[in-house]
Amino acid sequence: MTTTDQPIAHGSVENAMTQGDSPELTQLYRDLDAEHLHPLWTQLDDLMPMEPAPKAVPHVWKWSTLYPLAQRSGDLVPVGRGGERRAIGLAKPGLGGNTYISPTLWCAIQYLGPKETAPEHRHSQNAFRFVVEGEGVWTVVNGDPVRMSRGDLLLTPGWNFHGHHNETDQPMAWIDGLDIPFSSANDVGFFEFGSERVTDYATPNFSRGERLWTHPGLRPLSGLQDTVSSPIGAYRWEHTDRALTEQLLLEDEGQPATVEQGHAAVRYVNPTTGGDVMPTIRAEFHRLRAGTATPARREVGSTVFQVFEGSGSVVLGGTEHRLEVGDLFVVPSWVPWSLQADTLFDLFRFSDAPIMERLHFDRVHVDGGNR
């Protein structure tokens, strides 16, 4: 779909109907209200803007601020049945006090102290974890213990039991991503308590899901039925790093491999379909060469980035923000964004793109070219 370069706001059109209402009209509005009825014509601009007009205000959360606050929570708040998780949600300014980083996505820093266990439960909401630093925690997903290490993406798709435990004497923190806002707004969520402890305290290097499913181009004959979400529990950093490294090497050799010059990227996928890892959440990893700047891009839907390595900046709706390791920011729908890399710059990214694409609301505009 092409987009309008110079949209004319509804507001620029005279709307006589909302000005100087007569007594009869005022009475009508009152009568409508009493019957739980609202006229469209008085609120059209707000309900149906010329283009997406997100209420959310751009904001960057600094890891250097987040981590110490998570640590203090670790000292003060126990983890266990009831509260379930020591997770602190990033609450986008502008979204009316909701613990939401976007209308669809929830993002939190979760913190688990030495030897602690977060009890098992399951819910309709799809969830993942991404580890920007540390190690020593295993998440147990439907009985399969999954090691969590730096750079790994770990999945807990909807309705899988899961709990976490820290095997070490050191705390560990990571980010959680879920579709809680979507689920909450649309009343789709179920929740069930599981074991008070994790069901398996084994600490294998590789989960059973990985051992069955992470052989490239190979599918077990015992797993020929496609699954809604990926059967891979852990996407390891070593694979991601190698894939990105090869893309840049291929680019050096003059081969098509990167998204655009200096910009390598992979999408995490469900090997049974080649599609997104979960029905509501897309996850990607991006690597920019030092000096690379991406063209400004607008997309319908919201997306969150976390810096994994290196430094640079993002221009969000015209404002530049400096970024360092662990920093998080959200791009609301249709806000133009552009990344600049000072060093080799690695970013994890997740978004609600599967929702937009499955419902055919996706639209993209790139400066200097449309898609």
Next chain:
Amino acid sequence: MTTTDQPIAHGSVENAMTQGDSPELTQLYRDLDAEHLHPLWTQLDDLMPMEPAPKAVPHVWKWSTLYPLAQRSGDLVPVGRGGERRAIGLAKPGLGGNTYISPTLWCAIQYLGPKETAPEHRHSQNAFRFVVEGEGVWTVVNGDPVRMSRGDLLLTPGWNFHGHHNETDQPMAWIDGLDIPFSSANDVGFFEFGSERVTDYATPNFSRGERLWTHPGLRPLSGLQDTVSSPIGAYRWEHTDRALTEQLLLEDEGQPATVEQGHAAVRYVNPTTGGDVMPTIRAEFHRLRAGTATPARREVGSTVFQVFEGSGSVVLGGTEHRLEVGDLFVVPSWVPWSLQADTLFDLFRFSDAPIMERLHFDRVHVDGGNR
């Protein structure tokens, strides 16, 4: 998915963490808030309930109330560029004053006076109209004039220009259904003004889309590319009525044809795929024999019914509501509903089921049988 018959609320579990907070904890909460951070553990019950807990309160809008209010609007409010439509939205009590019949769906009564024209525009939001009474209006969709008559379902899928004009000396009212709440909450909507008048004032009995696409089991060779939404602009009452009549006759002959004893039903579909007419909205028509009562059913997602013919009642979350021609009600997510027919009872239905199914949140529970 099976469902828990006796869900245990989070609230039934003692959550010591939210009671009697220490000064240190109070200070932590304050510091978190200052950094746009919210703990999960203090709000888990609200964000992730044991099962969908919609805020919306059941409500029935009576046609006998709606229509006169629409008429008064017709007398007092002009229709034209800016306000665009004389549409009055049904605002579900409990949804915080939003003009929403559900978190995803918008439903309104639209009223067009004698010889009036509603100007053309287009928007990302998917829309349809259903006519419970009257005739004489043509809606012009991408230049194709579509007659609107009693019992017809008319589509204006996302990003199709459309306007309406009344050819007669009588006013006409109908209901509009759109995905405005979904679009507004998730910031996906674009809007564009079109002609101030409709682009074609012809009044053919059948639109071009119908003439190409409503020959059963036949597809034009000029239309072999599947389309996101149905290419049929009008689903005529005569077809719907005949389909339902045949189902009940087949049932009389002992053949499988109805959904359940005494309950005939059709889904309106996109002939290029056999799937739903639009990516976000499902439309169906249900007919119950006099005396039929459907088993209580719970579904994830929200659905709206309008009585088209006959009388009966609905039990919504345990409360019975009497229903007559034109009456509208919404079933919020997971609220049990059951229909009872006093006479032959015809109901139009629309819902957000395509959203739920495409994102794999769909779940159904029927009394006396699970799916």
Next chain:
Amino acid sequence: MTTTDQPIAHGSVENAMTQGDSPELTQLYRDLDAEHLHPLWTQLDDLMPMEPAPKAVPHVWKWSTLYPLAQRSGDLVPVGRGGERRAIGLAKPGLGGNTYISPTLWCAIQYLGPKETAPEHRHSQNAFRFVVEGEGVWTVVNGDPVRMSRGDLLLTPGWNFHGHHNETDQPMAWIDGLDIPFSSANDVGFFEFGSERVTDYATPNFSRGERLWTHPGLRPLSGLQDTVSSPIGAYRWEHTDRALTEQLLLEDEGQPATVEQGHAAVRYVNPTTGGDVMPTIRAEFHRLRAGTATPARREVGSTVFQVFEGSGSVVLGGTEHRLEVGDLFVVPSWVPWSLQADTLFDLFRFSDAPIMERLHFDRVHVDGGNR
């Protein structure tokens, strides 16, 4: 895919290897043969030609010849268990004496005398019947009696029991189309005898499948599971005729509706998917205005036409053939064909296109434009 305009045959390349074989080489070929081994290099041109080189020779079967021969069979050959059907297959010259109209398709004229019954059976092979003249026979498909009348397409998809009975004092003949050659060559067919008589001698105007499934754009809620083949047993002439009539009228009005100027066409489809009626066979109906000539077209796969009404001619691989009502011809793979209409010219068409498309061998070349 584009195609080579001037293909160079393998034969035009000198192949030293097959000429003047030495005694050692001759001995090698003998030794290979003894071990059931064949060199590729001596037979490459035949196995892998530069473009499809069908062995079949173009041929037109005249209805004026076919029908009397079918009549004589009616007088001499009983119909019943064992032989099962009084069907006479069109045997393409060039296919080595096989009863095949093409490598994938079988086409026969079937003849049923007054009051005769062809017993029930089922098989993996997909079958249809098309009626160019006559009436009075019902085919009973899985117990559902289906009237056969002029211009109707009747389906018996794989593994459905079916038998036929003639209710009248007049004989009736029609054409059968099946995927017998494909099934026979690839050893995929199963066969099972059913009732010696048809299981239901009722003679309703409309079958139960039609009563459930031929309401345009409507799908019964009792039939939400997609089916491999169409649930519609009969595609009636009145619908086909109306669809084609409307396309030409729309063309008159300057609207896009026909495939090309003067050429209306519909594909028969499975309403649960919008795709072909059966997994191996495509069926279409084409109507040309008097005076219309289609551009020469080449397609991978084989296709059969039967003239239904009017007269004209076909140019097949450069040779023109006159055509009248009932005449049948096959277009082998990649042979250019072009139709000319003397009068309003109606043709039924079937082909193996679903096989070609599902296996991605489809390729088309149209004179004056590629696809």
Next chain:
Amino acid sequence: MTTTDQPIAHGSVENAMTQGDSPELTQLYRDLDAEHLHPLWTQLDDLMPMEPAPKAVPHVWKWSTLYPLAQRSGDLVPVGRGGERRAIGLAKPGLGGNTYISPTLWCAIQYLGPKETAPEHRHSQNAFRFVVEGEGVWTVVNGDPVRMSRGDLLLTPGWNFHGHHNETDQPMAWIDGLDIPFSSANDVGFFEFGSERVTDYATPNFSRGERLWTHPGLRPLSGLQDTVSSPIGAYRWEHTDRALTEQLLLEDEGQPATVEQGHAAVRYVNPTTGGDVMPTIRAEFHRLRAGTATPARREVGSTVFQVFEGSGSVVLGGTEHRLEVGDLFVVPSWVPWSLQADTLFDLFRFSDAPIMERLHFDRVHVDGGNR
């Protein structure tokens, strides 16, 4: 689909029609023949058997016989433009002298001498190579050099240019699998000559396709469009071996991972879809523990096995055949087969299952359980 355990052959039913034909009938048959018409009733048993009755006779080709014959061909027959490949096809006894291992599949041993080059060409036919011994050849697919080593599966999907060159002083042999018989029978093939030499004589360890596409669960953002065939040019033995090893280890741990007790297996897949590597050919690798015997299994469609490691036997239609490394055998459609492993037993397998499944002819019967 279930299957009939005790099928009644057509032949067991008396068919009076083919015996003692009258002079009139004899004349009719003569007249039909003159018009290229064949009665169905005289040949029904052959055309439509009660269950698949392949003409092919079971046969095992011994590697110890094949390889020396290939070597002799290497001494006597040059490789180059015209003959194109030094490939020797396995010609199934019973298929009328065709160079076919089955009605759909072609299998050959290809032999390339020291420093030889097989020139580039492309064709519609889908092809792969599997290496049971040796190394030192690179196949260049659309300009991408792909190393061929023991245990690797190498793809050249339809219409990709490809040539081979041997970098070493040793000859190398491998097996080729193609859909030539299907393509030839159905007239779907195109062929085009390319470079007389390979276009790139580089000898990298990993092809560009592998470097982009073999990172488990990761998809390059530059490759988001699904492809008909796999973009992976080489499936390496180290991955296959590891996947099978893990399955047996998981089985040891009591976890579901193998197809059946003692039987590990993987399917090679297209990472963009999770489906088969090419539209017509399925490829798998099976590993049996010593002592394992698989239940007798019948499948619609034909399949070829090559022993890669270990020894054992196959029972094919009731006859046992001993198997050693490199031996090849084909299972015609619906012939029961069962494998017995004397040692750890590794077998490569390919089949036409994608054809059967896409056209819905697939059917399986396993002794002691139906599917």
